[in-house]
Each structure stands twice: as structure tokens, then as C-alpha cells.
Amino acid sequence: MDTPPLLVQVTNVTKRFGGTVALNEASFACRHGSIHALVGENGAGKSTLVKMLAGVVVPDSGQIDINGQLSTMQSPADAARLGIVPVFQELSLMTSLTVAENVFISNPPHNRLGLVNQRKLRQQSEALFADLGFSHVDPDALVSELPLAQRQLVEIAKALSRHPQILIMDEGTSALAVHDVSLVFAVMRRMRDEGRSVIFISHRMDEVKEIADHLTIFRDGRNLGSFVTGEVNEGQMVQLMIGHSLEEVFPPKPEITAPRQPLLEVINLSWDNRLNNINLSVGKGEIVGLGGLDGQGQGELLFALFGLLNGITGQICIEGKPRHINSPSVAAKAGINLALIPEDRKTEGLILKMSVGNNVTMATIDELSRFGLIDERRELTTIQRVIQQMQVKVSTLKAPVNTLSGGNQQKVVIGKWLLTQAKLYLLHDPSRGIDVGTKQEIYRLIRELADQGAGILYFSTELAELVGMCDRVLIFYEGKVIRELVGAEITQQAIVSAGMGLNATVVEPIEK
Amino acid sequence: MTANISVEAALRLRFRRLVNRNFRVGLAFIAMFILLTINAALNPRFFTAPVLTSTSNQAMTLIFAGMAQTSVVVTGGIDLSVGPIISLTNSLASTLFPRNVPGGIGAIIVVLLAGALCGLVNGLIVVYGRLQPIIVTLATASIFGGIALYLRPTPGGFVPDWYNAVLTQRIFGLIPASLVFLLLVILVVWTPFRRSRLGMWVYATGSNEAATYMSGINVNRAKLAAYMMGGLLAAIAGLFITAQTQSGNASTGAVFTLQSIAVVVLGGTSLFGGSGGVSGTIAGGFTLRLISGILFFANVNPLQQPLWEGAVMLIAVVAGASRIFTVKNRLDILR
Numbered sequence: 001m002d003t004p005p006l007l008v009q010v011t012n013v014t015k016r017f018g019g020t021v022a023l024n025e026a027s028f029a030c031r032h033g034s035i036h037a038l039v040g041e042n043g044a045g046k047s048t049l050v051k052m053l054a055g056v057v058v059p060d061s062g063q064i065d066i067n068g069q070l071s072t073m074q075s076p077a078d079a080a081r082l083g084i085v086p087v088f089q090e091l092s093l094m095t096s097l098t099v100a101e102n103v104f105i106s107n108p109p110h111n112r113l114g115l116v117n118q119r120k121l122r123q124q125s126e127a128l129f130a131d132l133g134f135s136h137v138d139p140d141a142l143v144s145e146l147p148l149a150q151r152q153l154v155e156i157a158k159a160l161s162r163h164p165q166i167l168i169m170d171e172g173t174s175a176l177a178v179h180d181v182s183l184v185f186a187v188m189r190r191m192r193d194e195g196r197s198v199i200f201i202s203h204r205m206d207e208v209k210e211i212a213d214h215l216t217i218f219r220d221g222r223n224l225g226s227f228v229t230g231e232v233n234e235g236q237m238v239q240l241m242i243g244h245s246l247e248e249v250f251p252p253k254p255e256i257t258a259p260r261q262p263l264l265e266v267i268n269l270s271w272d273n274r275l276n277n278i279n280l281s282v283g284k285g286e287i288v289g290l291g292g293l294d295g296q297g298q299g300e301l302l303f304a305l306f307g308l309l310n311g312i313t314g315q316i317c318i319e320g321k322p323r324h325i326n327s328p329s330v331a332a333k334a335g336i337n338l339a340l341i342p343e344d345r346k347t348e349g350l351i352l353k354m355s356v357g358n359n360v361t362m363a364t365i366d367e368l369s370r371f372g373l374i375d376e377r378r379e380l381t382t383i384q385r386v387i388q389q390m391q392v393k394v395s396t397l398k399a400p401v402n403t404l405s406g407g408n409q410q411k412v413v414i415g416k417w418l419l420t421q422a423k424l425y426l427l428h429d430p431s432r433g434i435d436v437g438t439k440q441e442i443y444r445l446i447r448e449l450a451d452q453g454a455g456i457l458y459f460s461t462e463l464a465e466l467v468g469m470c471d472r473v474l475i476f477y478e479g480k481v482i483r484e485l486v487g488a489e490i491t492q493q494a495i496v497s498a499g500m501g502l503n504a505t506v507v508e509p510i511e512k
Numbered sequence: 513m514t515a516n517i518s519v520e521a522a523l524r525l526r527f528r529r530l531v532n533r534n535f536r537v538g539l540a541f542i543a544m545f546i547l548l549t550i551n552a553a554l555n556p557r558f559f560t561a562p563v564l565t566s567t568s569n570q571a572m573t574l575i576f577a578g579m580a581q582t583s584v585v586v587t588g589g590i591d592l593s594v595g596p597i598i599s600l601t602n603s604l605a606s607t608l609f610p611r612n613v614p615g616g617i618g619a620i621i622v623v624l625l626a627g628a629l630c631g632l633v634n635g636l637i638v639v640y641g642r643l644q645p646i647i648v649t650l651a652t653a654s655i656f657g658g659i660a661l662y663l664r665p666t667p668g669g670f671v672p673d674w675y676n677a678v679l680t681q682r683i684f685g686l687i688p689a690s691l692v693f694l695l696l697v698i699l700v701v702w703t704p705f706r707r708s709r710l711g712m713w714v715y716a717t718g719s720n721e722a723a724t725y726m727s728g729i730n731v732n733r734a735k736l737a738a739y740m741m742g743g744l745l746a747a748i749a750g751l752f753i754t755a756q757t758q759s760g761n762a763s764t765g766a767v768f769t770l771q772s773i774a775v776v777v778l779g780g781t782s783l784f785g786g787s788g789g790v791s792g793t794i795a796g797g798f799t800l801r802l803i804s805g806i807l808f809f810a811n812v813n814p815l816q817q818p819l820w821e822g823a824v825m826l827i828a829v830v831a832g833a834s835r836i837f838t839v840k841n842r843l844d845i846l847r
Binding site for chain 1: 529533709710711722724725727728729787840841843
């Protein structure tokens with residue numbers, strides 16, 4: 001007897017982006033009527049796989065079969081014809097249109113002249129939302145008027161209005177309120193019972209356990225195994241997810257002999273529901289990591305300290321003095337001396353078309369000027385000193401900074417703040433998109449800065465970095481610091497399980 | 513009891529939404545009414561049929577030019593060829609018009625088609641050349657202006673009296689014909705476009721082009737439609753000024769390019785696209801023209817008119833941007 005074909009069968013697909021291999025001969029299968037979770041660390045290849053199934057990314061090699069038919073998807077429209085509809089993490093709504101218009105944008109009810117029937121459009125949306133249990137979402141609201149959590153529901157409703165055979169969700173529930181998550185789960189179960197399938201990426205282990213019937217673990221672009229949920233315990237999953245493939249060389253951590261002098265103290269800092277009563281301190285010479293899942297308030301904390309957020313409450317003290325930091329120029333001022341290495345160096349860290357030299361002196365040009373005119377000779381010697389100290393590889397100082405490699409660009413960003421004699425560095429994924437060799441140089445530089453007495457707040461989405469670099473790690477969850485790991489407590493297992501809201505002691509490492 | 517409260521809450525929400533959504537358009541109408549009041553105070557004859565008609569006529573070409581600009585701005589683009597399309601269609605009309613009425617209607621149709629074709633050319637180059645609208649329309653502006661000069665090297669031509677009467681005189685000696693014409697254009701041209709699927713897609717494209725594309729919508733077609741609509745409305749402006757001046761002049765449209773952008777901004781349409789509409793633009797057009805009426809009656813030197821127009825615009829734009837103070841992440845202002 002023939003077994004019915006699998007709904008999704010991915011065989012040996014490879015996908016490269018530039019030098020990095022996102023998927024490496026990966027295979028994956030999903031059957032009809034299944035809720036299938038994809039788990040793994042950042043950069044494990046889950047998102048690429050899912051984008052491939054949605055027609056957003058075309059594989060370099062390998063084969064995708066949908067319902068036993070070889071697929072040649074080239075676009076999201078092709079995928080939609082095969083019944084595959086995605087809900088992505090990055091919100092893709094038209095914010096100045098109404099909820100109803102967004103949901104039925106591709107096929108609004110219309111008359112023979114092409115005029116949209118607004119009343120019918122609203123009725124259709126109301127009916128759909130009632131059916132899904134999303135009745136608290138107002139179809140007449142503009143998307144821009146909705147809170148983020150409800151926008152995600154609109155996104156899901158939009159996907160479901162197209163009656164997908166396969167619904168794909170990339171962190172589709174991460175922005176949702178608790179009550180709404182259960183609504184979405186109910187919809188997912190109903191799809192499963194109708195023989196349709198859901199493939200979803202989640203970083204929340206409790207969610208995976210609750211809703212998924214199958215799960216597949218990814219690491220380094222490969223499928224490490226698919227399991228029936230319940231066949232593997234959490235400890236085994238965490239162990240598989242992190243593995244030991246990354247051998248990075250981190251500078252040694254110093255022995256603490258005397259208590260550190262306090263540099264930064266944050267007391268009851270809150271902002272807009274996204275930072276809730278944060279208390280933390282950073283000592284001189286200390287590297288404090290910010291860990292946890294993506295988007296739990298770590299980035300907002302850095303923004304708040306650097307004076308970018310309006311309406312923060314609580315207190316920020318630098319060297320014991322309360323400071324009111326309401327703009328980056330105040331943050332960089334003498335006495336406060338903060339430096340932010342932003343997440344996106346291309347848009348927020350550098351002025352790409354200006355020269356390497358101009359970028360280096362961007363924050364200190366006032367001090368290099370006399371009567372408003374730049375002292376070019378002093379500027380040049382300053383630039384040369386920084387370039388040498390940072391070992392920036394550059395042919396000429398006049399070269400636009402965008403001609404440099406990512407690693408050298410990041411050195412320029414750091415060098416800019418070196419000149420301000422910053423006391424506290426706020427780092428947001430400082431090694432992102434940088435090759436391994438340069439990464440090590442940057443790690444060494446960061447440790448040197450700390451050894452010279454600077455404090456460092458280190459937000460990284462790479463576990464190995466937090467473990468290798470930080471003296472302490474604070475775990476964020478929904479805008480709160482939920483755990484502090486110190487010294488030997490800082491392990492990848494502990495960070496992963498604490499970040500998912502699990503108790504670290506539950507997780508026992510399994511023997512390999 | 514609870515039902516009452518929730519009804520009240522729903523009403524309050526609806527009211528707040530109405531205010532929020534129409535904040536900037538509302539400002540444009542407030543500005544217009546303030547200027548109307550000042551005009552009426554300075555000129556006791558302001559609310560008589562002849563004065564109202566001439567005021568309406570003076571504003572109308574600018575209003576149609578602004579509507580043309582709105583159509584393109586909604587997609588996130590800009591059209592610097594609005595003025596030259598007005599010149600071109602005005603010049604074309606002044607060479608085509610015959611004496612008889614059926615021939616005249618034929619001429620009007622040809623002129624409208626010519627305007628739509630100009631818009632289509634703009635759209636095709638922007639969409640398929642993947643070029644910035646400001647550059648493309650700067651170039652086509654010169655081309656359209658050149659064609660206008662070719663058609664009408666010197667001002668003149670023939671425009672029949674009946675045509676002037678139909679568009680610029682009064683109906684029953686009371687209602688300005690130009691206002692009725694504006695209403696007709698809104699009902700027959702703009703509203704069907706705005707309310708259609710295509711119009712919805714035009715707004716969607718302006719709001720978030722990537723998301724619209726990802727929803728399986730033909731973004732190119734939506735943009736082409738918006739540029740064509742822009743050309744068509746500019747042709748209507750050209751036809752109106754033809755009726756008003758009863759002659760053709762290849763340089764008649766030049767001033768309308770920048771003024772059309774001004775009234776779009778005054779009317780609260782975002783230059784980033786995706787929102788706004790022609791109602792604000794219409795209020796903006798009247799506002800800009802009412803200033804000259806005030807200056808005339810206040811005995812201000814006409815040469816200072818641009819100065820006062822600029823001042824009013826600046827005040828309106830600053831008021832419209834006042835909500836920037838509620839932004840929570842300062843970086844959001846820059847990105």
C-alpha cells in the first residue's frame with residue numbers, strides 16, 4: 001500500500017548568504033495535520049528554512065516537495081498558490097490602512113466596477129475575527145492605532161483569510177499578550193484537526209511543549225533531529241541546540257581581588273511597559289552581560305541610558321551622582337561619558353559616505369577645533385593614533401568608511417568613542433557580521449577597555465560571547481531582570497534556560 | 513448600566529479616532545475658515561455671488577493641480593511635471609478648440625487623454641526605470657514644457673465663449689460653476705479611484721510597498737495608475753485655466769508645480785505616502801488663494817504676497833508637526 005505523500009519534504013537544501021552558510025544540506029519533513037516546531041539558537045538556519053518554504057528565499061541547491069510535487073517556488077505569490085502562507089516576525093502591515101483593508105488587501109469585496117464595498121469588507125472582517133476568537137480587534141481601526149500585540153493578531157488573521165494548507169509562523173506569538181496566545185493556539189489546533197499544518201519557530205520552550213506535536217532542532221544550518229514532542233526532555237533539547245561547535249578564543253577574565261568601585265547604578269528604571277523596574281549596577285572594570293531572548297528590553301535599556309527615550313522614570317547614577325540624560329549629546333558629555341556601539345553600525349554608528357578619519361573624530365571634533373575651525377594637523381595625528389591603536393586596516397584615511405570590511409568598520413565606531421574617554425560603553429551586538437579573526441581582536445579590545453577601568457554593558461544575542469566575555473550576566477524577560485548569573489554560574493545552559501523562563505537547576509546536562 | 517458605559521466608551525473612542533485621524537486635514541479646514549472670516553470682515557461684499565465666484569475661479573486651477581500632486585504623493589512619490597502638463601494641455605486646448613460644441617467636447621477628450629498619457633510616461637519611467645520620481649519628473653517637466661512651447665510658441669489661440677461660460681460663470685446667477693465642476697470631478701474622477709481596489713492598493717503601496725508586494729499585489733500597476741491619475745487631474749487643471757483665460761500660453765502652468773506641493777502639504781497629506789487625500793488639498797488650495805484677497809483689502813503691496821503666503825504655510829506646517837513631541841523613542845523621529 002502506498003503511503004500518502006508528506007505535506008512538506010525538504011531534501012538536502014543549501015543556502016549561502018555571501019560567505020556564511022545559512023543552511024547546509026539540511027532536510028526537513030512535515031506531515032499533514034501537524035503542528036511542527038522549529039527550535040535552535042540564533043543563526044541556526046530556522047528562519048532561512050521557513051523563508052524558503054514561503055518563497056522569499058530560493059535555495060542554492062536541494063529539493064522541496066509539497067504534497068509529493070516538486071516545487072519551483074520563486075516568489076511569495078508562488079508559495080501562496082501552493083497554499084503556503086507565512087506570518088513573519090517583522091511586521092508587514094500597511095499601517096495607514098484599516099485593519100479590515102489589511103486583512104483582505106489582496107482580494108477585497110468589490111462590485112463589477114472594481115469599487116470596494118466597505119460595508120461588506122467590515123462584515124467579512126468581523127465574521128473572520130469572530131470565527132478566530134479575535135473579536136476584541138476592531139476592524140475599523142487603522143493599524144497604526146493598534147498596540148503591537150494586536151497588530152500581530154491582524155497579521156495572523158490576514159494569513160488565515162487566505163485559507164492556507166500550510167501556515168508558517170516565524171516567532172508569530174512572541175509579540176502577543178498571554179490571552180491572545182491561547183486564541184492563536186486554538187486556531188492552530190483547529191487547522192491541525194482539519195488536516196492542515198502549522199510550521200512555527202519559537203524560542204519559548206513552554207509554548208513548544210504545549211502546542212507542538214513534532215519538533216525539529218536546528219544548529220549551524222543542519223537538522224539535528226526531529227522528535228515527537230515529549231520524546232526529548234528540556235535538558236536534551238538545550239544540549240542539542242547549543243552543541244560545542246563554536247570554539248572562540250576569548251581573553252581571560254581577571255581575578256577579582258578588591259570590590260569594584262561603582263560606576264553606573266540604575267534604580268527602578270521603567271519606560272512604556274517595555275522596561276519594568278530595572279535595577280542594576282556596573283562597576284569600574286566590569287563587563288556586565290545582558291542576556292535572555294531577543295526583544296525583552298535589553299536594547300531599550302541601552303537606549304534609555306543613552307538618552308534616546310522620552311518618558312523614562314527611575315534614577316540613573318554615574319559615579320554616585322544622579323544624572324538626567326535626555327539626549328546622546330548629554331550622554332557623551334564630560335562627567336557622564338557614555339558611549340553607545342549601536343546594533344546597526346551602518347545607519348546609527350557611522351556616516352558611511354564620509355571618510356574613515358572624519359568618522360573617527362566625529363564625536364570629538366569640538367575638542368580638535370579652535371574658534372570653530374578644525375585644527376587639521378591635530379586631527380590627523382589623533383586619527384593616526386586611533387587607527388594604529390585599533391589596528392584598523394585601511395589604505396588611506398580619506399577612504400569612505402563603507403569601503404572597509406564590517407570588522408574594521410566596527411573598530412572605527414569603537415575608536416570614535418575611545419577618543420571621548422568614555423567611562424561606560426553600551427554595546428549592542430558588537431561582533432555582529434564580523435569575521436572570526438576580527439571578532440577576537442574586538443573581544444580583546446573590549447577586555448582592555450575594562451582593564452583600564454571602563455565599565456561595559458554588553459548586550460549580545462550570541463551565547464558564547466556572553467559566557468566568554470562577561471563577569472556577570474543579567475537575564476531579561478519581558479522588560480524585567482529575572483536572574484543574575486555570576487562567575488562560574490555563567491554557562492550556555494544556564495543562560496538559555498533562564499532566558500526561556502525555566503529554572504536553571506532543572507536542566508541536567510546529558511552525556512553525549 | 514454597563515451597556516451604557518460601553519456605548520459611551522465606544523462613542524468616545526470613535527470621537528478620539530475621528531479627531532486623531534483628521535488632525536492635519538482639520539487644521540487645513542480651520543485655516544481656511546479663519547481666512548474666510550478675515551476676508552468677509554475686510555470685504556463686506558465677500559459673500560455675494562460675483563465675489564464668491566471670482567474667488568472660487570482663482571483657486572480652482574491650483575486646487576486641481578494640488579489634486580494631481582496628491583495622487584502621486586500618496587504613493588510616496590512627487591511630480592514636478594504638474595505645472596508643465598498644465599501648460600501643455602492649455603496650449604493643446606487653445607490650438608484644438610473649434611467653434612461648435614460637439615467638436616469642443618472632442619477637443620476636451622483629446623486634451624484629457626494627452627494629460628493622462630503624460631502621467632503614464634512619468635509612471636512608466638519611475639516604475640520600470642526604478643528611478644527616483646523627483647529626477648524623472650524634473651526631466652519630463654522640461655520635455656512637456658518644450659512640447660507646450662512647440663504647440664504654442666506665442667500666447668494666443670482660440671477658446672469659445674460658451675466654454676468660458678460653462679466653467680467659470682454662475683449657475684442661475686447664484687452658484688459658482690467652478691465649484692460645481694470641482695464637485696463633479698470629485699464625484700466622477702477622484703472618488704471612484706479612491707474607493708476602488710486599485711485606489712486601495714495605491715494607498716497600500718504608499719504605506720508599505722514591501723508589505724503590499726508580499727501580499728501578492730501588483731505594486732507596479734498601482735503606481736502607474738496613480739501617475740496616470742496625476743496626469744489626468746493636471747489636464748483638468750489645464751482645461752480649467754483655458755476656460756478662465758480663454759487663451760493658450762506655454763508658460764501658464766509653471767507656477768503651479770511648487771504651489772501644488774505647497775497645497776498638498778497644507779492639506780495634511782504626508783509626503784512619505786500612504787495617507788491623506790484631496791479634501792485637505794482642496795482646503796489648502798482655497799487657503800493659499802484667500803491670502804491674496806486679504807492682502808488686497810488690507811492694502812498690502814502685492815509684491816509681498818509670496819512672503820505672507822509663505823508665513824501662513826509655515827504656521828500651518830508647524831502646527832501639523834506639533835505631535836512630534838509625543839514620540840517616545842527620539843530615534844524614531846530620525847528613522
